[in-house]
Amino acid sequence: xxxxxxxxxxxxxHKVSIEPRTTLxxxxxxxxxxxxxxxxxxxxxxxxxxxxxxxxxxxxxxxxAVMHEGKKITTIEGLAQGDKLHPMxxxxxxxxxxxxxYCTPGQIMSAVACxxxxxxxxxxxIREYMSGNICRCGAYSNIVAAIQEVKG
Ligand code: FES
Numbered sequence: 231x232x233x234x235x236x237x238x239x240x241x242x243x244h245k246v247s248i249e250p251r252t253t254l255x256x257x258x259x260x261x262x263x264x265x266x267x268x269x270x271x272x273x274x275x276x277x278x279x280x281x282x283x284x285x286x287x288x289x290x291x292x293x294x295a296v297m298h299e300g301k302k303i304t305t306i307e308g309l310a311q312g313d314k315l316h317p318m319x320x321x322x323x324x325x326x327x328x329x330x331x332y333c334t335p336g337q338i339m340s341a342v343a344c345x346x347x348x349x350x351x352x353x354x355x356i357r358e359y360m361s362g363n364i365c366r367c368g369a370y371s372n373i374v375a376a377i378q379e380v381k382g
Contacts, residue, residue, distance in 0.1 A: 237298050239264065240308030250296050254288070255279045257295035258305060266306040266335045270364070277363030280336035281305050287343040289362075306335035309342070318342050321376035329367035337363045341377045350381045 232247040239262060246261060255272070258264045258281070270278030272291045279291040282304040309316035318341050321327070328334040340363045344350050349359040356374050365373070 233296060235296050235299060237295075237301050237303060239303045240305060248295055250294065252295050253291055254281070254283075254293050254295045254298060254303070255290035258290060258303070261295075264305050264307050268332055268335055270333065270336075275364070276333070276336075277340060278333050278336040280339040280363065282339060282343065285343075285346065287340055304339075306338060309338070316342070317380050318345075318376065321379045322373070325372045325376040325379065326369070327373045327376040328365075328369055333363060333365045337365065337373055341373065341380070344377060345381050350377055353378070 233250055234245070235248050236243070236245045238244070239258070244262065248257065248261070255267060255269055258267050259269065267281055267290060268278035269291065270276035274289050274292045277289065279289055280287050281290045282288070283298060283301050309319060318338050322334065322338060327337065337360070340360055344356060344359045350356050353374055356377050360373065
């Protein structure tokens with residue numbers, strides 16, 4: 231049986247009725263067609279599905295959409311301001327912070343949270359914070375460089 235859910239995604243309010251076992255990840259991708267958020271493992275191991283919920287990073291595959299009543303979700307689609315990329319997106323481009331790109335949305339959402347939470351003071355701290363985001367291409371050094379540039 232579906233249950234009602236109200237939340238805001240990238241500044242847009244949604245009022246839906248949803249199967250209670252739908253993950254936030256599937257809700258974003260399948261109900262809202264926001265496919266920038268990726269499904270890698272679907273069990274909390276890879277970080278490809280990382281989004282922000284009221285500014286906190288969350289693995290969206292691990293939580294049910296209905297747990298987010300009244301919350302504000304931000305996905306990779308919500309970072310740019312019109313035609314202007316978010317500074318972290320610019321920095322990933324500049325430092326080649328990706329190869330195949332599949333993990334990139336999750337990496338960028340974590341990278342933004344890393345700086346916001348004050349966990350970007352050293353390379354070690356950045357690597358620790360980012361350790362839940364797996365990149366099979368091995369772009370880690372370039373990702374760290376991008377984060378360090380944005381942190382300044
Ligand atoms: Fe959520 Fe891998 S898809 S952590």
